[in-house]
Amino acid sequence: MTSIDYNAFRDEVRDFLATSYPASKRELNQRQAGMFAEPELGQWWQRTLHARGWGAPSWPVEYGGTGWDAVQKHIFMSECTAANTPSFAVQGLAMVAPVVMKFGTQAQKDFFLPGILSGELYFCQGFSEPGSGSDLASLRTSAVREGDDYLVNGSKIWTTHAHFANWIFLLVRTSTEGKPQQGITFLLAPMSTPGISVRPIISISGEHELNQTFYDNARIPIANRIGDENKGWDVAKYLLEFERGGAYAPSAQGMLEAAKKIAAQQPGDDCATLWDDPQFQRKTAELEIDMLAQAATEHRVMTALAGGNNPGDIVASMLKLSGTALQQAASELCVEALGDYALADQRQSLHLSSNIPPIGPDYAARPVAKFLNLRACTIYGGSSEVQHNIVARAAMGLK
Ligand SMILES: Cc1cc2nc3c(=O)[nH]c(=O)nc-3n(C[C@H](O)[C@H](O)[C@H](O)COP(=O)(O)OP(=O)(O)OC[C@H]3O[C@@H](n4cnc5c(N)ncnc54)[C@H](O)[C@@H]3O)c2cc1C
Incomplete structure (x- = not known):
């Protein structure tokens, strides 16, 4: 060897x-x-x-x-x-790709995986609906067979990057018989499909990342179905393991490093810079230790993934709970380090096309928007309360 x-x-x-x-x-x-x-x-x-x-x-x-x-x-x-x-955006590489690998036909693998890998197929996720978030199985967007297609009608919400994506993966209702989970089907559709439209939702940080999407007799070929009709819940559960079991530590660690750099340039109360403040250093050290533990667990999961395994729903939920808490804590530390500059409205300087400089030093532009944006990380991909339920049920053997 x-x-x-x-x-x-x-x-x-x-x-x-x-x-x-x-x-x-x-x-x-x-x-x-x-x-x-x-x-x-x-x-x-x-x-x-x-x-x-x-x-x-x-x-x-x-x-x-x-x-x-x-x-x-x-x-x-x-x-x-x-x-x-x-x-x-991870929806293609880290969410739909593992699903295509496991449940897709050879033709679907041949078409989708190379395009996802190169970045040309840009996916968004159409799971949540108004009224169906945590209780996803209650979703109502319907798909009715007509010839070689499904006719899809309904609406999805919080569809991240739908205005940029050229493909979407969708959960649709194909049956109302039996348990709600039994009548769901997983479809892939080009965003250019006639009948699909996108309406923006502007978030608290001022950014346009989210959308509501609408389906008005949108014709999606049966050939674009992943897995069997009415078996989409199994596909979705598998996908959610990858959505939740991702890598949180690198971004949290990146923000912690950013907080350190900001602190080294900001004045302290009784010391030259904030970085010289023992209380700030203590907080940083505590977070750093937790992040190392998170990173070690994520590495174990990644090693399993490379062998073609899935994370498992319990580990995925645990990683999401701790990883998102660390991301939020690191973003809070960046805002704390920024001091008074955190009060300024920096939104105008935050878009690719903007040439407006931030108020204050260069590092002042991002932290507050990042902090606001990350309020959502304990909601998307399944809220923390729901992850607690999954872990608690498993711990008590209730599944
Ligand atoms: C920024 C952002 C991006 C998103 N991107 C996407 C996307 O690209 N595609 C997509 O399909 N969806 C997306 N979502 C939707 C996300 O998955 C849902 O918001 C999430 O699943 C929660 O659903 P909900 O918003 O309907 O809240 P609800 O389900 O109505 O929950 C409301 C509150 O009740 C709590 N709650 C609900 N059920 C229980 C329970 N059984 N036990 C204890 N507490 C409970 C929740 O924790 C929450 O605090 C995104 C959401 C956000 C905020």
């Missing part, structure tokens, strides 16, 4: 980032505070990674994964975090 030279690998990643992520793009990314970078940046970055063969480190090698071990993945992610690379 050949041993891997991790130092050489780290140098390789650093060289790649130094040459492939130019200062102009880094500056643009400073103006992004949302969940995902706008595609002009996010898709560009995914294409760049793909061209290097590094587009999907967590995928099995047979579908284009890198074959890296857990240490290599950790090195890659930490270097990307340190370089503050754009965060590409």
Whole structure:
């Protein structure tokens, strides 16, 4: 067995980032505070990674994964975090792709996986509906067969990046018989399908990331169904393991590093800078320890994924609970470090097309928008209360 030279690998990643992520793009990314970078940046970055063969480190090698071990993945992610690379929307790579790998036909794998890997197929997620969020199985958007198609009618809400996406994965109701879970089907549709329309929802941070989407006799081919009709709940549950069992530590650790850098430049009360304040250092150290524990667990899960396994619903829920709490805590520390600059409205300087400088130093632009944006992370992907229920039921053997 050949041993891997991790130092050489780290140098390789650093060289790649130094040459492939130019200062102009880094500056643009400073103006992004949302969940995902706008595609002009996010898709560009995914294409760049793909061209290097590094587009999907967590995928099995047979579908284009890198074959890296857990240490290599950790090195890659930490270097990307340190370089503050754009965060590409995960709905394709990390959510629908594993579902296509497990439940898709060969034709579906051949069509969707290469396009997702290169970033050209840009997916959004059509699960939640007005009135059907935590209780997802109560969803009502209907799909009725007509010839080779389903005719889809209804509405989905909180559809992140639907205004950018060219594909959507949808849960639809194909039967009202039996338990609600038994009449759900999983479909994939181009966003250009006649009858699909998108209405923006502006969030508390001032960004347009969310949408309501409408389906008015939208004709979706039966060939775009993943799995059997009325078996979409199994597909959705599998997908949610990947949505919840992702990597939270790198972004939390990135924000913690940002908080340290801000603190080193902000004045302290009884010391030269905030970073010299022992209370601030204590808070930072406590968070850092929790993040290391989170990262270690995430690495174990990632190692299992590369072997073609799924995270498991309990581990996925636990990771989401602790990971999102850490993300919120790190974003709060950034705001605390920012001091009075956190009071300024920085929204005007936060879009890719903006040329308005932030009020105060460069680092003042993002933290508040990021903090506001992250209020939602304990809601999306299934709220914390619901994750607590899943874990508690498992712990008490109630499942
Ligand atoms: C920023 C953001 C992005 C999102 N992106 C997407 C997306 O791209 N695609 C998509 O399909 N959806 C998306 N969602 C929707 C998200 O999955 C739902 O908001 C979430 O599942 C909660 O559903 P709800 O909003 O209907 O709240 P509800 O289900 O109405 O819950 C309201 C409150 O009641 C609590 N609650 C509900 N049931 C229970 C229970 N059984 N026990 C204890 N407490 C409970 C909840 O925790 C919550 O506090 C997004 C949401 C947000 C905020």
